[in-house]
Amino acid sequence: MTHKRKIIIIGAGLGGLSAAIHLQHNGYDVIIFESNADAGGRANILRENGFSFDTGPTLLNYPFVFENLFSYAGKQFYDYISLLPVDPSVSFFWPDKTVFTLSSDIQFFIRECERLKPGSESSLLKFYADNSFKFNLSFEKLVPKNADSYLKWLSGVKLSSLLKLGLFRSMYGELNKYFKNRYICEALGSYGMYLGGSPFALPGIFSILPYGELAHGLYLPKGGIYGLVQGIEKLAFELGVNIVKNSPVRKIIISGNSVKGVELASGELVQSDIVISNVDAPTTINELIDKKYSQNSVLPKKLLMTPSVITYYLGVKGIGGNFPHHSIYLPENYKSTFEDLFQRYQIPEEIPFYVSVPTATDPSLAPPGHSIFFILVPVPLLNQPGDINWSETVDKIEKQFQKRINLYGFNINQKDIIVKKVLTPLDWQNKFGLYKGSAFGAAHTFFQMGPGRIKNYHPKIKGLFFTGASTTPGTGLPMVVLSGKMTSDRVQQYVC
Ligand SMILES: Cc1cc2nc3c(=O)[nH]c(=O)nc-3n(C[C@H](O)[C@H](O)[C@H](O)COP(=O)(O)OP(=O)(O)OC[C@H]3O[C@@H](n4cnc5c(N)ncnc54)[C@H](O)[C@@H]3O)c2cc1C
Numbered sequence: 001m002t003h004k005r006k007i008i009i010i011g012a013g014l015g016g017l018s019a020a021i022h023l024q025h026n027g028y029d030v031i032i033f034e035s036n037a038d039a040g041g042r043a044n045i046l047r048e049n050g051f052s053f054d055t056g057p058t059l060l061n062y063p064f065v066f067e068n069l070f071s072y073a074g075k076q077f078y079d080y081i082s083l084l085p086v087d088p089s090v091s092f093f094w095p096d097k098t099v100f101t102l103s104s105d106i107q108f109f110i111r112e113c114e115r116l117k118p119g120s121e122s123s124l125l126k127f128y129a130d131n132s133f134k135f136n137l138s139f140e141k142l143v144p145k146n147a148d149s150y151l152k153w154l155s156g157v158k159l160s161s162l163l164k165l166g167l168f169r170s171m172y173g174e175l176n177k178y179f180k181n182r183y184i185c186e187a188l189g190s191y192g193m194y195l196g197g198s199p200f201a202l203p204g205i206f207s208i209l210p211y212g213e214l215a216h217g218l219y220l221p222k223g224g225i226y227g228l229v230q231g232i233e234k235l236a237f238e239l240g241v242n243i244v245k246n247s248p249v250r251k252i253i254i255s256g257n258s259v260k261g262v263e264l265a266s267g268e269l270v271q272s273d274i275v276i277s278n279v280d281a282p283t284t285i286n287e288l289i290d291k292k293y294s295q296n297s298v299l300p301k302k303l304l305m306t307p308s309v310i311t312y313y314l315g316v317k318g319i320g321g322n323f324p325h326h327s328i329y330l331p332e333n334y335k336s337t338f339e340d341l342f343q344r345y346q347i348p349e350e351i352p353f354y355v356s357v358p359t360a361t362d363p364s365l366a367p368p369g370h371s372i373f374f375i376l377v378p379v380p381l382l383n384q385p386g387d388i389n390w391s392e393t394v395d396k397i398e399k400q401f402q403k404r405i406n407l408y409g410f411n412i413n414q415k416d417i418i419v420k421k422v423l424t425p426l427d428w429q430n431k432f433g434l435y436k437g438s439a440f441g442a443a444h445t446f447f448q449m450g451p452g453r454i455k456n457y458h459p460k461i462k463g464l465f466f467t468g469a470s471t472t473p474g475t476g477l478p479m480v481v482l483s484g485k486m487t488s489d490r491v492q493q494y495v496c
Pocket of ligand 1: 010011012013014015016033034035036039040041042043055056057058059060061247248249250278279280309311376431432433439440467468469470474475476477478480
């Protein structure tokens with residue numbers, strides 16, 4: 001009888017689970033060590049008093065990526081997970097009371113754009129056509145491609161097509177080509193925040209982010225984002241992946257220039273000549289590998305990370321009034337707010353807020369007659385601003401938030417708040433191993449994309465691989481699922 005080759009994965013985030021599914025399906029014997037009690041990583045769950053809060057992600061895009069994950073393993077995504085469409089998708093609010101709402105219903109969206117900028121219909125249709133080209137090209141030829149040099153990465157893409165990607169213009173500049181309206185550009189440009197960059201600095205190719213959501217829809221899995229995690233974990237389990245929870249890995253064992261296994265916090269040694277770390281890649285390199293190998297580090301000299309976040313979880317009596325499922329509260333001085341966050345590394349005077357009320361779409365996440373509010377506020381990284389008193393900041397931001405929503409006639413009455421939890425950058429760092437508390441991992445600047453991004457293998461340590469948000473192709477739930485597939489491809493190439 002032949003033994004299957006054993007592979008250790010550290011961390012059961014979605015990148016780790018995806019790598020496990022791909023490899024186990026290809027005949028390997030995968031064991032995952034996860035430090036927390038639940039799988040999912042940042043996409044975790046916080047349960048209290050009958051409320052089920054998603055800890056991190058709340059927006060689900062690009063269902064085709066998840067459908068492909070299941071069909072790769074010979075299964076049907078929709079046998080495991082139900083998706084509830086969220087449409088209209090996101091509403092944006094400004095201090096001057098301007099409101100703008102996105103929708104995948106193109107007629108609705110045309111009306112919204114025409115309301116803010118009469119005559120925008122033709123440029124909107126051009127935006128759709130151009131970005132459909134960019135989106136398809138990116139997903140077919142660039143995003144899922146393991147390539148070690150720019151030449152290899154871009155080979156297969158015609159020069160004329162490359163020039164259409166907007167690589168040499170900023171994301172904001174690219175949006176402004178189509179939408180000559182401040183509010184539309186600011187709303188669509190704010191998607192850059194997920195990639196850790198200001199829309200004034202990120203490359204114009206990222207106009208595909210708002211396009212992708214408009215064209216492919218926005219969803220909430222039944223049971224919240226954790227419903228998706230549970231479906232994926234179930235698939236991994238059925239294939240035979242062994243997920244060992246409450247088992248932090250203390251270090252990766254290396255001998256010579258080869259990986260030999262891992263040492264658990266319990267002191268137990270587990271051997272394998274292939275180890276994949278799904279722990280945020282910069283954390284893996286700085287904390288799980290012996291310092292002497294850091295010289296051969298795979299990190300760029302000037303690694304840029306996405307900002308951190310403070311997240312609030314409120315379980316509230318009442319059904320949440322007329323709050324939309326997703327809303328974003330943008331500042332009056334948009335550019336200076338991004339400069340505060342990404343250049344001056346300070347908490348902006350006018351904080352932007354993202355608010356999700358998932359019970360607007362799936363009431364079963366809260367007890368009957370109750371609702372959930374999730375509030376996310378981007379803040380600098382732990383190493384950036386010097387001394388921030390997080391507990392004071394948490395209170396200050398909460399007051400700003402209440403004041404801001406009152407502007408639009410929204411209100412969350414203090415006496416109706418039954419459960420309140422807050423995660424600060426320190427919690428994000430300590431609970432999930434996020435480097436400097438960075439919520440979304442390595443930033444997506446021009447030089448941290450494709451082959452410029454942290455590689456998904458260690459070039460100097462044989463048998464050591466990475467998967468997840470800080471490595472290729474990037475951050476976000478669909479991207480880390482692709483990352484798991486790309487790392488699995490690397491491992492299989494290595495074994496051959
Ligand atoms: C607040 C927030 C909001 C977000 N919103 C969205 C959104 O709306 N939509 C979207 O698509 N994306 C969103 N994202 C991004 C998305 O959550 C991430 O890109 C993705 O979940 C990262 O997955 P990963 O594979 O990198 O693993 P991670 O989620 O980072 O998981 C890594 C795992 O490793 C484990 N671990 C760490 N150290 C050890 C150790 N020493 N031993 C064993 N295990 C260890 C951790 O516990 C964790 O389970 C959000 C992220 C955050 C933080």
